[in-house]
Amino acid sequence: MMLIEYQSQRVSLWYFRLALVLFILQVILGLWLSINYAFTLPQELVNVFPFSTARALHTNLLVAWMLLGFMGGTYYILPPECSRDLFSEKIAYLQLIIFVGAAVTAVVGFLFGWTQGKPLLEIPLPLDWVIVVAALMFIANVAMTIIKAEVRTALQWMLLGGVTFLALMYLFGMPFYQNLNTDYYYWWWVIHLWVEGAWEVVTASIVAYIIMRVTGVDRKVVEKWLYVETGLFLFTGIVGTGHHYYWIGAPDYWIWWGGIFSALEPLPIVLMVVDTWMHVRERKNPIVNPLTWYYIIGLAIYHLVGAGLWGFMHTLPPINYYTHGSQVTVSHGHLAFFGAYALLNLTIFYFAMPRLKGINKYDDRLGKWGFWITTIGMFILGLVFGIAGILQTYLERFLDIGYSTAHLTMMFWFRVAFGVGLVFLAGVVITVYHLFTIRPSNLPAPEPVVAPAADI
Amino acid sequence: MTGKTARLIFWLGTLSSAAIFLWQTYDFHKQTPKFTHTDKLTEQVVAGKKVWHKYNCNDCHTILGFGGYYAPDMTKAFYRLGENNIASIVQHPEVMYKNSFRKMPHLGVSETETKQLVSFLRWVGEIENRHWPPQDEKFVEAYKLRESQPQKLDKVHLVLQACGGCHTFENQGRNVGGDLTAIANRITYDRQTLINYMINPQSVRPGVAMPPQDVSPQTAGIIADFILSLKSTKEVSK
Numbered sequence: 001m002m003l004i005e006y007q008s009q010r011v012s013l014w015y016f017r018l019a020l021v022l023f024i025l026q027v028i029l030g031l032w033l034s035i036n037y038a039f040t041l042p043q044e045l046v047n048v049f050p051f052s053t054a055r056a057l058h059t060n061l062l063v064a065w066m067l068l069g070f071m072g073g074t075y076y077i078l079p080p081e082c083s084r085d086l087f088s089e090k091i092a093y094l095q096l097i098i099f100v101g102a103a104v105t106a107v108v109g110f111l112f113g114w115t116q117g118k119p120l121l122e123i124p125l126p127l128d129w130v131i132v133v134a135a136l137m138f139i140a141n142v143a144m145t146i147i148k149a150e151v152r153t154a155l156q157w158m159l160l161g162g163v164t165f166l167a168l169m170y171l172f173g174m175p176f177y178q179n180l181n182t183d184y185y186y187w188w189w190v191i192h193l194w195v196e197g198a199w200e201v202v203t204a205s206i207v208a209y210i211i212m213r214v215t216g217v218d219r220k221v222v223e224k225w226l227y228v229e230t231g232l233f234l235f236t237g238i239v240g241t242g243h244h245y246y247w248i249g250a251p252d253y254w255i256w257w258g259g260i261f262s263a264l265e266p267l268p269i270v271l272m273v274v275d276t277w278m279h280v281r282e283r284k285n286p287i288v289n290p291l292t293w294y295y296i297i298g299l300a301i302y303h304l305v306g307a308g309l310w311g312f313m314h315t316l317p318p319i320n321y322y323t324h325g326s327q328v329t330v331s332h333g334h335l336a337f338f339g340a341y342a343l344l345n346l347t348i349f350y351f352a353m354p355r356l357k358g359i360n361k362y363d364d365r366l367g368k369w370g371f372w373i374t375t376i377g378m379f380i381l382g383l384v385f386g387i388a389g390i391l392q393t394y395l396e397r398f399l400d401i402g403y404s405t406a407h408l409t410m411m412f413w414f415r416v417a418f419g420v421g422l423v424f425l426a427g428v429v430i431t432v433y434h435l436f437t438i439r440p441s442n443l444p445a446p447e448p449v450v451a452p453a454a455d456i
Numbered sequence: 457m458t459g460k461t462a463r464l465i466f467w468l469g470t471l472s473s474a475a476i477f478l479w480q481t482y483d484f485h486k487q488t489p490k491f492t493h494t495d496k497l498t499e500q501v502v503a504g505k506k507v508w509h510k511y512n513c514n515d516c517h518t519i520l521g522f523g524g525y526y527a528p529d530m531t532k533a534f535y536r537l538g539e540n541n542i543a544s545i546v547q548h549p550e551v552m553y554k555n556s557f558r559k560m561p562h563l564g565v566s567e568t569e570t571k572q573l574v575s576f577l578r579w580v581g582e583i584e585n586r587h588w589p590p591q592d593e594k595f596v597e598a599y600k601l602r603e604s605q606p607q608k609l610d611k612v613h614l615v616l617q618a619c620g621g622c623h624t625f626e627n628q629g630r631n632v633g634g635d636l637t638a639i640a641n642r643i644t645y646d647r648q649t650l651i652n653y654m655i656n657p658q659s660v661r662p663g664v665a666m667p668p669q670d671v672s673p674q675t676a677g678i679i680a681d682f683i684l685s686l687k688s689t690k691e692v693s694k
Contacts (some may be wrong), residue, residue, distance in 0.1 A: 026532075030529070040557045040558070043562070051526050052524060055516070057510065068623065070637050109605055115509075117515075123565045178497060179488065179494065179497060181488060181491065181492050181520070184520055184522060185481075224462040227465065227466040228462050228465050230466055231462075231465045231466035234470055234473055235468075237473075238470075239476050239480075245484075246522075247588035249488070249492050250487075250488075250581040251483060257476070257480065310537075313605065321588065321590065324521040324588070324589075325518045325521030325523075329525065330683070374609065397590050398595070400591055402628055403529075403591075404556065408557060411557070
C-alpha cells in the first residue's frame with residue numbers, strides 16, 4: 001500500500017536516511033567539543049585532532065544534514081504540488097551521490113588539514129565547485145518540474161525562489177578576500193542570509209504545505225499567510241544582516257539599521273506561531289498522528305524562543321558590545337538552529353517517512369520519548385551555555401579578567417553540558433531509530449476528510 | 457486582508473529591504489579604505505591572512521568576534537601580546553601552554569609564516585571597529601602611550617607589556633614564568649642586580665630558563681623599581 005501520490009516522491013527517502021545518519025554524527029562531535037572545554041586534553045591528542053577540526057566537522061555536518069533534509073523535503077512536496085512526477089528521478093539521485101561524495105571527501109579532508117580556513121565555510125574551493133554543480137542540478141530539476149506542471153501555485157514559486165536564493169548566496173562565500181572586513185561582510189551573506197533569509201523562506205513554504213495537508217485548511221488562506229510571513233522574513237532579515245557589522249570596521253549607520261531591523265526579526269516568527277495556531281484551531285481533518293502536531297507546534301514555539309527572543313536580546317547593540325563573540329552566541333546558535341531547522345527537518349521526516357512506507361497511522365510511543373528528550377535536553381543545554389556565556393561576559397568584559405582565567409570557570413559548566421549532551425544524544429538516537437523502524441499502530445486511524453492536493 | 461494585499465506586502469518588503477541593503481553595500485565598499493587603512497594592506501599582510509586560513513586558526517580563535525569561541529579573540533592581539541609573544545606562542549605552543557588547562561596544537565608554522573601572521577594581526581589591530589573587544593582596549597591604549605611618550609609610562613602597563621608574555625600579575629599576563637608578586641617576595645636581588653638579570657639572566661643566575669630581554673637599562677630600571685615595590689608593599693601589608 002502506498003500513501004504517496006507520485007512514485008518520484010520516493011527519491012526523498014534516501015535524502016532523509018542520510019540526513020539522519022549525519023545528524024547523529026553531528027551530535028557525537030558536539031559531545032567531543034564539550035569534552036575539549038570540560039577537561040584538559042594531552043598535547044599529543046590536540047596536535048593530531050585539534051578543536052578546530054572537530055568544530056569544522058560539527059558545523060559542516062549540521063549544514064550537510066539540514067540541506068539534505070531541505071532537498072529531500074522539496075522533492076517530496078513538489079510532485080503533489082505540481083500534480084506530476086519529478087522532471088527527472090535520475091538527476092535527483094545523481095545529485096544526491098555528488099553532494100554526499102563531496103561531503104565525505106570534505107570530512108576526510110578536514111582530518112588531514114585540507115581546509116579553506118573560514119569558520120563554517122571550511123570546505124576547500126574545488127569541493128565548493130562540486131557542490132555548486134549538485135545545487136545547479138537540484139535547482140534545474142525543481143524548476144523543470146514546476147515549468148512542466150499544469151497547475152500554478154504560490155508555494156511552488158516560493159520554494160523555487162527560496163532554494164535559488166540559497167544557492168546564489170553560497171557563491172559569495174567562495175572567493176578569497178584580501179581584506180578581513182570585506183571577507184566577513186560577504187561571509188555573512190552566506191551565513192546570515194541563509195539562516196535568516198533563504199532557509200526561512202524554504203521553512204515557511206514547507207510548513208505551509210504540511211499545515212495545509214495535515215489540517216485541511218483552505219489553500220488560499222495558507223498561501224496568503226505564506227506571502228505575508230515570507231515578505232516580513234525578508235524585509236527584516238536582509239537589512240538585519242547588519243547586526244553582524246557592528247564591530248568589523250563598517251560605517252556607523254549599521255548600528256541603527258542592524259539594531260532596528262534585527263529587533264524586528266522576531267515579528268514574522270510571532271506571525272508564524274499565531275498563523276500555525278489559527279490553522280490548527282480551524283482544522284477540518286481529525287488528528288491522525290499526534291506526534292506530527294507535537295513537531296509543528298514545537299517548531300513554531302522553539303523557533304520563536306531560540307531564534308526570535310534569544311536573537312533579539314543578543315543583537316541589541318548595547319548588549320552585543322559585551323556579549324559578541326562569547327558563549328552567549330553559542331547558546332543562541334544552538335537554540336536557534338535546533339528550534340528552527342532541526343525541528344523543521346524532523347517535522348518533514350515525521351510527515352513524509354511513514355507515508356513513504358505506506359503507513360497511515362503509526363505507533364508513536366518511542367517518537368514521543370524522542371521528542372521530549374531532545375527538545376527539553378537542548379533547552380537545558382542552551383541555558384547551560386547561556387550561564388557560561390554570562391559568566392564569561394561578566395568576568396572578561398566587566399571585571400577585565402584575562403580570557404583564559406575567565407574560561408577556567410567554564411570547565412564546570414561544560415561538564416554539565418557534556419552530561420546534558422549525552423541525554424540529548426540518547427533522544428536523537430531514539431528519534432532516528434523510531435523513524436527508521438516506524439511501524440503501523442494497532443489502533444485504527446480516523447479517515448482524513450480532505451482529499452489529496454490535486455483536488456484542492 | 458486579500459491575497460492581493462498579501463502579495464503586495466511580500467514584494468514591498470523584499471524589494472525595499474534589498475534596495476537598502478545593496479545601497480549600504482556600495483557605501484561599505486566606499487568607506488572601507490578609511491576604516492581598515494587599505495593603504496597598509498601590503499602583500500605581507502595578505503600572505504599573513506593566508507597563513508591564518510591555512511592553519512584554520514579561526515575555528516578555535518575568534519577575530520572581530522567571529523570564529524570558534526574556544527580561544528581568545530585575535531582582533532587586538534598585536535597590542536595585547538606584542539610581536540615576540542605571538543611568535544613564541546605560534547611556534548612553540550606546547551612550551552608556552554605547558555602548564556595551561558587549555559592546549560594549542562603544535563601546527564608547525566614556519567618562521568616566514570610567523571612573520572606574515574604578525575603583520576596580518578598588526579594590520580587587523582588597526583581596523584577602526586569602535587574599540588571592540590572592550591577588554592583589550594587597555595592594551596591598545598598602553599601600546600599607543602608607550603609609542604608616544606615613553607618617559608611617562610604607567611608602570612603596570614609597561615611591566616605587563618614587557619613581562620606579561622611569560623609572567624602574571626594580578627590575574628593578567630601568561631603564567632609561564634610565575635607570578636611577579638610571588639617572585640618579588642622570593643628574590644633577594646638589589647636594584648642593579650635585577651636590571652642586570654633582565655638584560656642578561658645567565659650572568660646573574662646561570663642555567664635559568666628566562667631569555668635575555670631586549671630592554672634599555674632605563675626601562676629595566678623602571679621595571680626593577682616596580683618589582684621591588686611589590687615586595688615592600690607585601691611586607692608592609694603583613
